[in-house]
Amino acid sequence: MCGIAAVFxxxxxxxRVSEVELEAxxxxxxxxxxxxQGVWRHPDGRIGMGHRRLAIIDLSDAGRQPMASADGRLHLVFNGEIYNHQDLRAELIDAGVVLRSRSDTEVLLHLYARHGAAMLPRLRGMFAFALWDEARQGMLVxxxxxxxxxxxxxxRGGTxxxxxxxxxxLAGGAVPRRxxxxxxxxxxxxxxxxxxxTIVxxxxxxxxxSSLWIDRSGVGPPRRFWSLETVLAEAEAERPPGDAAxxxxxxxxxxxxxxHxxxxxxxxxxxxxxxLDSCTLASYAAAAGRAAAAGAVVDTVTVSFDRLEGTPADEAPLAAEAARALGTRHHHLRVSANDFAGDLEGLLRAxxxxxxxxxxxxxxxxxxxRAGIKVALSGLGGDELFGTYPSFRxxxxxxxxxxxxxxxxxxGIGFRRLAAPLLRRFTSPKYAGLLEYGTSVSDAYLLRRALYMPWELPDILGPEAARDGWAELEARTALRRTVAGLRDPWVQVAALEATWYxxxxxxxDADWASMAHGLELRVPLVDTALLGRLAPVLVRPARPSKRAMAESAPLPLPRPILDRPKSGFFVPLHDWLRGMRPGEATDRRQPDRGLRGWARRVLAEWSDG
Structure with missing residues (x-):
């Protein structure tokens, strides 16, 4: 995992490309x-690339970036991991290609040299890259x-x-913060x-x-090579699978x-x-470690919060029990309200x-x-894959x-206009919008997930910005587009949760929050190959449950974890913000509390620069 930059x-x-801007x-x-770190700038000054390296695969200097092909035709900056790079490497070697490193970055270079953008559907992993093709005088993104x-x-401005x-x-100084x-x-x-x-x-x-081709004509249209909605729609159209379930x-x-x-x-x-998500992954990882090397021990890491200590919402005791059962080397950090107050400025900066x-x-x-770990697996994606959010129901x-x-x-619009000012004094303002936003899956999803409702935006952004923002957002249209090719309401919610949330x-958030500490976070349950494999059974009523996932674990999980009711990972933001001195967490002019108050605090930070 890394940070990449390119200016063309x-x-x-x-x-011409400013070296000062590129380095900034x-x-x-x-x-x-x-x-x-590394920076490359073309002799003609029209293209430059920058890279910050977190060395995970091939730790030697041979894996440094920007990486050039042996003939100098291609230059690449790449962020992420290609999990099937070893299989792709073997194919290249069988075809007579000579590789100078063990990195997945070089595999990308050679795949592009042989196949161009047609290589993209074959990549299994998490990735973002920019590749300059000298012969074609263009860049593939x-x-x-x-x-x-x-x-x-x-x-902007031809660049x-x-x-x-x-x-x-924004740090480059050429793009205004609007x-x-x-x-x-x-x-x-x-x-x-x-x-x-984006916010800018x-x-x-x-x-x-998707990929983009950029050359002297400008930025070309995006070309899709994979779509979650397409995978789900094709799975719905297939005949029900047999043993795959x-x-x-x-x-x-x-x-x-x-x-992988x-x-x-x-x-x-x-x-x-x-x-269940993280415990199941820990079981598979621990079993794989033991199979690879006798006595191998996997590290596990847990965070908990002092405000929750001794309550059912404190996950640390059960996490420690799982770690003991799986034989992992366990690390635990407990965070206090004082920690959050002291870290708030740095967190918002990250x-x-x-x-x-x-x-x-x-x-x-x-x-x-702090434990010296550079890579970790997260259970993110399990709720979307197995449909365990309340929204699925x-x-x-x-x-x-x-x-x-x-x-x-x-x-319903008329009722909402009359009822919303009154209802917000006693209950959620969403009740005023039931007839306006509750009659289709896509609209009901907005009603279920929204933090603020559209009619509340003018009070925060001002009438003009709220009107323009809501109009350009086209939220209802975009939500309908997400579910347009899907029949089953459960599958529609799966597509909405996987994209919009x-x-x-x-x-x-997983990216910026982990990279703020130089840590690569991997998400095995968010994997194109895994979804392609499971989609035909996930779209059927007899789909596997998350409990079935947990019971498949090669090293058995403790019974209290298997039997624990579903609950989200709770962070006591409301208590932390309430405990701060006035003006520290939210502006005095902002009456909202909890998550809504936190949202206004975060937006104010961005608006103030």
Whole structure:
């Protein structure tokens, strides 16, 4: 895992690439790559690349970036890991290709030289890269299917700027820090800025599962090579599978994804909570470690909070019990309100875009880094894969009950306008929007997940910014587009959760919060090959449960963990913020508390620069 940057002055009228700007963008990502840095600038000054290295595969200088092909035709900066690079390497060697390193970066170079962008569907991993092709005088940019690795682009004044972080592009000094109304509105709706927007007006994310070609004509249209919605739609269209639904097939699929995500030249740890996801991954990782080397011990890391000590929400005791049962080397960090107050400034500085989440990952990543760990597995994605969020039950139920009343939506808008000011004094303002946003799965999902409702935005952003932001966001249209090709309401919610929540918030937060401590976080349950393997059974009513996942663990999990009711990982933000002195956590003018108050505090930090 690393931080990458590229600046390409594709318009002949644009100024040449500034070495100062390129180095400033690269240096802004120093935390992402503490093991080295490199900058390459073309002799003609039209293209430059920068890289901050976190050495995970091939720790030698042979893995340094920017990496050039032997003939100098190709130059590459790459962030992420290609988990099947060993198989791809073997194919290249069989074809007579001579490789100079053991890195997956060099494998990418040779694959492109032989296959061009057609190589992309064959890559299994998390990745974002920019590759300069001297012969074609253009640059290929690509991002993995799930969007695990971030990559941002600014096309302004005939020059394209790329980086792993929004703040890194801003650090170059050539792009103004202008808040995007759609980005701000989307953040208040969801608690994270939804793609295809960012919080900055002139910066956009490279679409996941897509590539872009950039040459003297400018930035070409995105070309999709993988789509979660397509995988689910094709699975729904297939005939029901046979043995693929059995426990043996599930065990093989999980064993395969964990094995691929353990590929590294440094030890790989596991983030461990009391949840079934992380405990199951820890079991598979511990079993794989023992199979690979007698006496091998996997590290596990847990974070807990002093406000929760002794309560059912404290996951530390059960996590420690799981660690003992699995024979791991366990590390535990307990965080206090004073820790949070002292760390708040640094946490917000590390947060690349506004988010209401990521605090837990920030602290558990710190604990791992302090233990000398460079790579860890996370159970992120299990709820989306096995459908264990309450939304999988609540959203289809609401849409089914109110769907027959869809024709009353205009009346629902009128009711909401009258009722919302009154209801917000006593209960959630969402009740006022039931007839307006409860009659379809996509609308009901917005109602279920929204932090603020659309009609509340003017009170925070102002009437003009709220109107413009909501209009450009086109949230209802975008949500409908996500589920357009899917029939089953459960599958529709799966697509919505995996894109609007997991991709826009959980994966993005996992990236900045772990990279703030120079830690690579891997997510075996968010894997294109795993989804392709399980999708045909996940879209059926007899789909495997998360309990079935946990019972497949090669090393048995303690009974209290198997029998523990589903609960989210709780961070006591409300208590922490309430305990701060007035003005420290939220502006005195902001009446909202809890997560809504935290959202306003985070947005104010960005607005104030």
């Amino acid at each position: 002055a594709y318009d002949p009228a644009a100024s 963008i690269t240096d802004a990502m120093a935390a992402r790559g503490p093991d080295g 690509a991002r993995d299917g799930h969007g695990i690795k971030p990559l941002y682009l600014c096309d 394209v700027r790329l980086a792993s972080q929004v703040k890194a592009i 808040i995007h109304p759609a980005g701000a509105a989307g953040f208040l709706l969801w608690g994270a800025v939804p793609e295809p927007f 007006r002139d910066i956009v994310p490279v679409p996941p599962g 059995g426990p043996g097939a599930l065990r093989e699929a999980l064993e395969d994804t964990v094995r 995500h353990l590929v590294a030249d440094v030890p790989v740890a596991v983030f461990l909570s009391a949840g 947060m690349d875009q506004p988010s209401t989440d990521g605090v837990n990952v920030y602290y558990v990543s710190r604990a791992a880094a 609540d959203v289809p139920r609401l849409a089914a009950r109110l769907g027959p009343l869809a024709g009353l939506r205009p009346a 997991m991709r826009n918030q959980l994966l993005r």
